Each structure stands twice: as C-alpha cells, then as structure tokens.
Amino acid sequence: MADPLLSFTERGIYCAAGDFYIDPWRPVDRALITHGHSDHARGGMGRYLATEAAAPVMRHRLGDIALGTVRYGETRRIGDATVSFHPAGHVPGSAQIRVERGGEVWVVSGDYKTEDDGLSEPWEPVRCHAFITECTFGLPVFKWRPQPEVAAEIDAWWRANREAGRASILGAYALGKAQRILSAIDAGIGPILTHGAVEATNEVLRAQGLPLPDTIRVTPETDLKSYSGALVLATPSALGTPWARRFGPASTGLASGWMTLRGVRRRRSADRGFVLSDHADWTGLNDAIRQTGAERVFVTHGYTAIFRRWLEGQGYDAGIVETDYGDDRLEDEDAA
Amino acid sequence: MKRFAALFTRLDQTTRVNAKVDALADYFGQAPDSDRLWTIALLSGRRPKRTVTTTRLREWAAERASIPLWLFEESYPIVGDLAETIALVLPDPAHVSDLPLNHWIDEIRNLARVEEPVRKARILDAWDRLETTERFVFNKLITGGFRMGVSRKLMTRALSRATGIEESDLAHRLMGDWTPDTTSFDTLVLRPDPAADLSRPYPFYLAYQLDGDPSSLDDPPADWAAERKWDGIRGQLILRGGDWHLWSRGEELITDRFPELAALADHIPPGTVLDGEVLAWRDEYPLSFNVLQSRIGRRTVPKKLLTEAPVILYAYDLLEWQGQDIRQRPFTDRRNLLESLAGSVPRAMPLRISPLLDFATWNDLAALRADSRSFAAEGVMLKRKNSPYRDGRRKGDWWKWKVDPLTIDAVMIYAQQGAGRRANLFTDFTFAVRDGDGLVPFTKAYSGLTDKEFQQITAWVRKNTVNRFGPVRQVTPHHVFEIAFEGIQASPRHKSGVALRFPRMSRWRHDKPMTEANTLTDLKEMLAAYG
Numbered sequence: 098m099a100d101p102l103l104s105f106t107e108r109g110i111y112c113a114a115g116d117f118y119i120d121p122w123r124p125v126d127r128a129l130i131t132h133g134h135s136d137h138a139r140g141g142m143g144r145y146l147a148t149e150a151a152a153p154v155m156r157h158r159l160g161d162i163a164l165g166t167v168r169y170g171e172t173r174r175i176g177d178a179t180v181s182f183h184p185a186g187h188v189p190g191s192a193q194i195r196v197e198r199g200g201e202v203w204v205v206s207g208d209y210k211t212e213d214d215g216l217s218e219p220w221e222p223v224r225c226h227a228f229i230t231e232c233t234f235g236l237p238v239f240k241w242r243p244q245p246e247v248a249a250e251i252d253a254w255w256r257a258n259r260e261a262g263r264a265s266i267l268g269a270y271a272l273g274k275a276q277r278i279l280s281a282i283d284a285g286i287g288p289i290l291t292h293g294a295v296e297a298t299n300e301v302l303r304a305q306g307l308p309l310p311d312t313i314r315v316t317p318e319t320d321l322k323s324y325s326g327a328l329v330l331a332t333p334s335a336l337g338t339p340w341a342r343r344f345g346p347a348s349t350g351l352a353s354g355w356m357t358l359r360g361v362r363r364r365r366s367a368d369r370g371f372v373l374s375d376h377a378d379w380t381g382l383n384d385a386i387r388q389t390g391a392e393r394v395f396v397t398h399g400y401t402a403i404f405r406r407w408l409e410g411q412g413y414d415a416g417i418v419e420t421d422y423g424d425d426r427l428e429d430e431d432a433a
Numbered sequence: 434m435k436r437f438a439a440l441f442t443r444l445d446q447t448t449r450v451n452a453k454v455d456a457l458a459d460y461f462g463q464a465p466d467s468d469r470l471w472t473i474a475l476l477s478g479r480r481p482k483r484t485v486t487t488t489r490l491r492e493w494a495a496e497r498a499s500i501p502l503w504l505f506e507e508s509y510p511i512v513g514d515l516a517e518t519i520a521l522v523l524p525d526p527a528h529v530s531d532l533p534l535n536h537w538i539d540e541i542r543n544l545a546r547v548e549e550p551v552r553k554a555r556i557l558d559a560w561d562r563l564e565t566t567e568r569f570v571f572n573k574l575i576t577g578g579f580r581m582g583v584s585r586k587l588m589t590r591a592l593s594r595a596t597g598i599e600e601s602d603l604a605h606r607l608m609g610d611w612t613p614d615t616t617s618f619d620t621l622v623l624r625p626d627p628a629a630d631l632s633r634p635y636p637f638y639l640a641y642q643l644d645g646d647p648s649s650l651d652d653p654p655a656d657w658a659a660e661r662k663w664d665g666i667r668g669q670l671i672l673r674g675g676d677w678h679l680w681s682r683g684e685e686l687i688t689d690r691f692p693e694l695a696a697l698a699d700h701i702p703p704g705t706v707l708d709g710e711v712l713a714w715r716d717e718y719p720l721s722f723n724v725l726q727s728r729i730g731r732r733t734v735p736k737k738l739l740t741e742a743p744v745i746l747y748a749y750d751l752l753e754w755q756g757q758d759i760r761q762r763p764f765t766d767r768r769n770l771l772e773s774l775a776g777s778v779p780r781a782m783p784l785r786i787s788p789l790l791d792f793a794t795w796n797d798l799a800a801l802r803a804d805s806r807s808f809a810a811e812g813v814m815l816k817r818k819n820s821p822y823r824d825g826r827r828k829g830d831w832w833k834w835k836v837d838p839l840t841i842d843a844v845m846i847y848a849q850q851g852a853g854r855r856a857n858l859f860t861d862f863t864f865a866v867r868d869g870d871g872l873v874p875f876t877k878a879y880s881g882l883t884d885k886e887f888q889q890i891t892a893w894v895r896k897n898t899v900n901r902f903g904p905v906r907q908v909t910p911h912h913v914f915e916i917a918f919e920g921i922q923a924s925p926r927h928k929s930g931v932a933l934r935f936p937r938m939s940r941w942r943h944d945k946p947m948t949e950a951n952t953l954t955d956l957k958e959m960l961a962a963y964g
Binding site: 239359360362363368403406 | 448498508513518522569
C-alpha cells in the first residue's frame with residue numbers, strides 16, 4: 098500500500114507527494130496556510146502559500162515573508178500533488194485545503210464555521226475521501242443561535258447602556274470576530290471605538306475592500322467624553338485592565354462560543370456573554386462532515402477523544418491527530 | 434416562569450451588588466405573592482423535595498437529544514452542571530408557555546405521587562414548554578443546589594426596599610422553621626405574629642477575617658474583648674415557653690442531635706437565647722473536631738456515642754434574657770449577664786463560658802494567638818466592647834484573627850478539570866510527598882491559585898499529561914506547591930496515613946525543584962506534633 102497522502106509529523110501535517118506542510122508549527126521549507134490566526138500561520142517558514150484574501154493580514158502579522166497566493170478553487174500542482182483552497186467561512190480569507198494525488202482526495206479543514214457571517218467567504222463542502230477536521234466545539238451542548246439573533250442582543254445591550262450613560266466594552270478577537278460584529282450590528286446606535294489591535298486589523302481588511310462601518314481608534318489623546326455611550330471593541334485581554342477603565346461607567350461583554358457555558362461566563366466576570374463563534378457548532382460539525390462524503394475522518398484540536406468516539410458510533414473510520422493548534426480557549430488571545 | 438427566569442438572568446449577568454439588589458427589588462415589587470414566597474424560600478436554602486433521580490433525568494435528556502448516554506456523561510463534567518447540561522443538549526421547545534414559578538414547583542412536587550412512565554412524560558412535556566434558561570431553572574429546582582449568586586443579606590435588603598420593612602427586622606422574620614406550605618407571604622413578611630414561633634432564632638452575627646493584624650484597627654486594645662476561636666459547630670440555644678431548640682448557623686434545627694443539652698432547660702429560665710459553639714468536650718478540654726464530626730449527621734444518637742463524644746455548649750453571647758431581645762445592649766453588658774447566668778448553672782451541666790483573654794497590648798494578644806493550637810483553637814476573636822449584636826456578616830465590631838496555617842511543600846501528580854465556574858480549567862489536583870525515590874499521594878487541593886495561575890497550570894497540564902484515567906490526568910511530577918492546611922490527623926483510609934483539614938494551595942513554588950519538596954517523614958513529624 099502506498100504511503101498515506103497526508104501524514105502527521107512533529108512539524109505539522111505533511112504531504113510527501115508535494116513535500117509541503119499545512120499550517121506547520123515548526124519551521125519548514127514550504128507551508129500552505131489555511132488562515133492568518135497565529136496558531137495556524139507562524140513565522141519562520143521558507144515559503145508560504147495562502148489565499149489572496151488571507152495574504153494582507155499574514156503580511157501585516159508576519160512581516161516580509163515569501164508569500165505566494167491563490168484564488169479560491171484555483172488548482173496548483175506541487176510535486177505529485179494537486180492542491181486547491183476552498184472557503185472555510187471562519188474569517189475573511191480562511192480556507193480549507195484540498196490535496197489530491199491520483200484520484201485520492203484529502204481535505205484539511207483548518208478552522209471553519211458553516212453559518213454565513215456576511216463577511217467571510219461562506220463555507221463550501223468539499224467532497225473527499227479523508228477529512229481532517231477541527232472540533233473545537235465538538236460537544237452536543239454547543240448549538241449556536243442564528244447570527245441576526247445574537248446581533249440583536251448586542252444591539253439591545255448597547256442601546257440600554259447608551260441610554261444609561263454607560264460605555265459598552267465588548268471583547269472579541271482582533272481578527273475575524275471583531276469585524277464580524279462590526280458588520281452585523283446596527284452601527285447607527287452610536288459611535289464605535291476600537292482598541293489598537295482591533296483597528297490594525299480593520300485597516301488591513303478595509304484596504305482589501307471589505308465593507309466595515311466607521312470606527313475610531315482609541316489613543317491616549319482620544320477625548321473619550323465626546324463619545325459617551327459608545328461601543329468599544331477590544332481584545333478579550335483588554336477587559337479589566339487600566340485601558341478599559343478609561344471609559345468610566347461601562348458594561349462589559351464578551352463574544353465567544355464559550356459563552357454558552359455559565360461557568361465560563363462567570364469566571365470571566367464580564368457582565369454579558371454573547372454566544373458568537375467563528376467555529377462550527379455541534380450541528381455544523383456533523384453536517385459538514387456528512388457533506389464531505391468522507392469515510393475517514395481525523396479530528397485535530399478540540400474535544401478530540403469524545404468527538405472521535407461519537408464519529409465511530411456514526412460509522413466513520415475516525416482518528417485523532419495531535420496538533421499544536423490552540424484549543425481556542427478564551428485564554429488564547431487570537432484563536433478566534 | 435419567564436419572570437423568574439428573567440430575574441435569574443439579570444442576577445447572573447452582573448457581579449455588582451447594587452445591580453443584583455435592583456433586580457431582586459424589581460422582582461419582589463411585581464411578582465405574585467406565591468412566587469415571592471417561593472423565591473424567598475429558594476434564596477434562603479429551602480427547596481422542594483427531590484422527586485426524580487438524576488440518573489433518570491440524564492437518561493431522558495440523552496434520549497430526547499438523540500445522543501448516546503455516554504456522550505451526555507462526557508459533556509456533563511465539561512459543562513460542570515447537570516441542570517445546565519440538560520438544558521443545553523435538548524432541542525428547542527415546541528410549545529412555549531408562561532406558567533408561574535409556583536406552578537412548576539407544584540408540578541415537580543406532584544411527581545412524587547405518580548408512576549415512573551407518567552413522571553417521564555411530564556418531565557419531557559415540561560422541557561418542551563420551556564426556553565433554555567427556564568429549563569435550566571426548572572432542572573435546578575428538581576436537582577437542588579439552587580444558587581443564584583445572591584446572599585441572604587442581599588435578598589433581605591431587596592425585600593426591605595420592596596416592602597419598606599426595616600432590614601434587620603425582616604432578617605429576623607425570615608429565620609426559623611417555615612416552608613412555603615406552612616406560611617404565606619402575608620404571614621411571614623407583612624404581618625408576622627412574634628409569639629407564633631417560639632423556636633425562631635435570631636440572625637447570627639458573623640465575623641470577617643482581620644486583614645493583617647489588629648494594629649490596623651482604629652481603636653486601642655482597651656476597647657476590645659478577645660476570646661479564643663473555637664473549632665466546633667456554631668449554635669444558638671433557645672429556651673422559650675418550657676421547650677428548647679438548638680439551631681446551627683446554616684439555620685438547621687439540630688436539637689435532636691445533641692440530646693444532652695436538654696438538661697440545661699432545668700437550670701436556665703425560659704426567655705433565654707444563647708449564642709456559642711457546640712464542642713466535643715472531656716476533662717475541661719475540647720476534643721478534636723474529628724470527634725465532633727461523629728455527632729454531625731446523626732439524627733438519633735446511640736448511648737455509646739454520647740459517652741465517646743460528649744458535647745457542651747461553649748457560650749459566648751446572650752441575645753435574649755427574661756424574654757427580652759437584648760441584642761442592642763453593649764457586648765460588655767450582655768457578657769456580664771451571661772456570666773452571672775452561667776454562674777447559677779451547676780458545673781455538671783454541659784454549659785461553659787468561653788473565657789475572655791487577658792491582654793493589654795496587641796503584642797500580648799499576638800502571643801496568645803500564637804499559642805492557639807495548644808488549646809485546640811483556630812485563633813482569636815475580637816469583639817468591640819460597646820458593640821450591639823448585629824446580623825449577618827458585617828465588618829467593624831467582630832473580627833476573627835486566625836492562626837497561620839500549617840504548610841508543606843508537595844509535588845503535583847494528578848490533575849482534573851473543575852466544575853461550574855471553573856469548567857475548562859484544571860483546578861483539582863492531587864499532591865504527593867517524596868518517599869525515597871517514590872512519591873506518596875497525601876491530599877487533594879482545589880483552591881488558592883489566581884485565575885491566571887490556573888490558566889498557566891492548565892496549559893502545562895495539557896502538554897505534560899502522561900496518562901489518563903477517565904477525567905483524571907496523570908502529569909509529569911515537576912511542579913512544587915506549598916499546601917496550607919488547618920489541621921492534620923491520622924487516617925487509615927489514606928495511603929499516606931494522614932488526612933488534612935482544609936488543604937489549599939498557598940503558593941506555587943516556582944523556585945523549588947521537585948527534589949526539595951517535603952517527605953513522608955516530614956509529614957509524619959507534623960502528625961506527631963499537631964495530630
């Protein structure tokens with residue numbers, strides 16, 4: 098029997114046929130990158146390949162790298178393998194990577210969600226024989242509400258705070274979640290201020306043509322009094338710091354899939370938790386896996402042991418791949 | 434139920450005391466009487482009897498969610514709460530309704546009288562009528578352990594605001610042996626008959642831990658009285674109308690568990706209420722808490738136990754005298770009355786007075802405190818001489834100044850994820866001491882680290898797991914923690930031969946390699962010295 102098309106090494110997911118890695122966590126010569134989050138796109142690789150839409154953020158974060166780009170759906174021949182990138186719906190520019198050799202197809206999901214967030218290129222199922230999937234939220238307790246419902250909750254919270262003369266400080270990851278919120282909420286409620294890390298990403302994404310409402314970067318000089326009742330978009334780690342106290346009376350919120358769990362909401366001591374994730378929920382994971390038509394499924398980061406057992410019960414040939422990707426715990430700053 | 438669920442959500446969404454009181458006061462201002470009464474009951478630890486086992490609830494929830502039971506069981510520890518896990522896995526409700534809290538509590542109580550298939554049908558029907566938060570609340574009502582992040586003090590404050598009744602007066606009205614079946618909102622809160630309940634205790638006054646040492650207090654030592662802090666069961670002994678009652682601090686009637694105290698009714702006149710500590714006692718000396726523990730939880734007390742673990746009331750305050758509530762009189766007056774009362778009780782009776790400590794300076798008191806362990810005491814209590822007996826935990830007039838804990842440096846060997854607020858973090862650890870080349874586990878500890886430290890150790894545990902046993906991970910022995918504890922005793926049930934009281938992590942010893950952790954010999958020496 099021939100070697101498997103993709104193998105799992107200490108450096109990352111490896112394709113011997115094309116001598117490249119996908120989202121490696123140690124320096125390699127050639128890296129194909131699913132998206133720009135720091136646990137998937139790391140520095141130190143010889144060459145990078147990513148989607149055109151992912152490239153600006155990667156350059157912004159990794160500096161001067163040797164980065165080639167592809168369009169979604171475009172095929173590239175690398176050694177004996179053919180590769181193509183397909184929308185993952187996780188954040189703008191994110192992709193699943195399809196690898197083919199002699200009719201055998203494997204897909205690496207990267208991070209993904211199945212709901213169209215109105216900003217990221219919507220997720221598309223890719224038929225394959227073997228599917229390597231994340232399962233960050235691979236438990237039946239994680240079921241998302243539709244985005245418009247969550248956006249309406251955020252709007253109502255912001256309005257009530259504004260009427261009470263309070264700022265609304267919302268913690269969301271700087272790449273993806275923050276912009277998704279910006280594009281989903283009612284920007285007419287009041288001014289929107291941003292933390293520097295959020296605004297830096299906003300600028301990159303605006304420059305590549307993504308429609309985002311106007312925002313104001315908070316600097317030491319910003320006259321906060323003239324923006325009373327503003328929505329303040331910040332990174333989760335900025336909550337509870339002296340930076341966040343500058344806004345005076347404020348209500349704090351966090352937007353994350355983990356906000357499903359009351360324990361996590363309470364531990365984070367934010368006033369409000371909004372259940373909004375850029376990962377697939379239980380239903381999304383199961384639908385996505387079914388639509389790939391794959392018989393073999395490898396689960397990477399998340400509740401891997403439990404999710405694998407579930408998949409086996411559903412008749413899949415399932416395995417676990419140990420990776421170095423973040424578990425997307427709230428403690429991880431960037432994992433979205 | 435929507436109003437109650439909304440209250441729950443409002444309380445859950447804030448950590449601010451004032452916002453919680455606002456939410457509750459709004460609720461008490463609007464809800465119907467029967468719901469108000471049940472809410473007071475729930476917030477003071479009274480709940481409907483359990484009528485369905487959690488085993489059945491898990492099975493039915495998994496079935497309704499179309500998932501195998503094992504998957505439900507795996508999800509539960511991650512969520513950290515059974516009621517919440519059920520609420521989350523169930524599909525959206527098909528028919529929503531809005532029946533009052535009272536209705537659902539009756540529904541739960543009525544389940545006791547029906548056969549299991551009917552019980553199941555009713556539970557499934559309820560789940561199908563309630564939204565996620567309402568379901569969670571409903572499940573909590575069934576499984577008990579209902580906490581809403583509201584202390585009794587806050588509930589009383591909110592109720593005071595909604596009714597205009599003085600807070601301390603309300604606190605007293607809400608004490609005692611009532612249930613929503615034996616009273617009404619009107620009788621309990623609005624128009625209480627003070628004579629109706631001769632067993633009713635006063636709210637306990639609880640002390641805060643002193644921050645630092647007493648030199649931080651504004652007033653000089655001469656303004657303060659001090660006693661030792663005893664390690665027993667806080668109790669209020671009530672003698673009224675020829676009968677006697679003993680209440681625990683958790684407002685549980687524990688009269689039957691300490692029958693030897695009945696004899697006191699022959700020597701103390703009716704119309705007397707004493708506050709003190711129930712202690713196991715022999716030869717004018719307290720026995721260890723371990724001995725007292727054998728009496729806790731026993732509703733009937735066999736003769737043998739009465740001889741092995743005899744108790745006394747170690748009284749330290751007098752709240753009612755000659756039928757009068759004297760809590761507003763200064764501590765010194767109450768103390769004088771208490772001493773003269775005790776002087777008239779024969780020495781053979783199970784009553785003693787916790788002696789006042791003699792000190793002129795804070796240094797004197799510090800020396801007395803340092804000696805606490807040789808008196809089987811936990812430290813000292815400070816009480817302002819001119820203070821009234823207040824209700825609840827309040828700063829200012831009473832302080833506890835506990836003795837420094839014992840400590841030992843131990844190696845972390847197992848880790849487990851926490852529950853509830855700490856689900857998703859590794860917070861429950863097993864620690865070992867060195868024994869030759871090996872490690873002997875001797876205690877678990879769950880608390881003492883900051884959230885940030887828990888996050889750090891969680892990341893480390895994920896990367897350094899050597900073995901998994903269900904939810905428990907064996908990790909590479911590496912990290913040393915200082916474990917603080919209040920007491921140590923021999924225990925044949927533990928491999929190490931010792932059991933600790935209140936162990937917690939007091940420090941993460943980044944500075945210590947594993948080879949410098951304490952040994953089993955060190956632990957045994959501590960047992961010999963303090964056990």
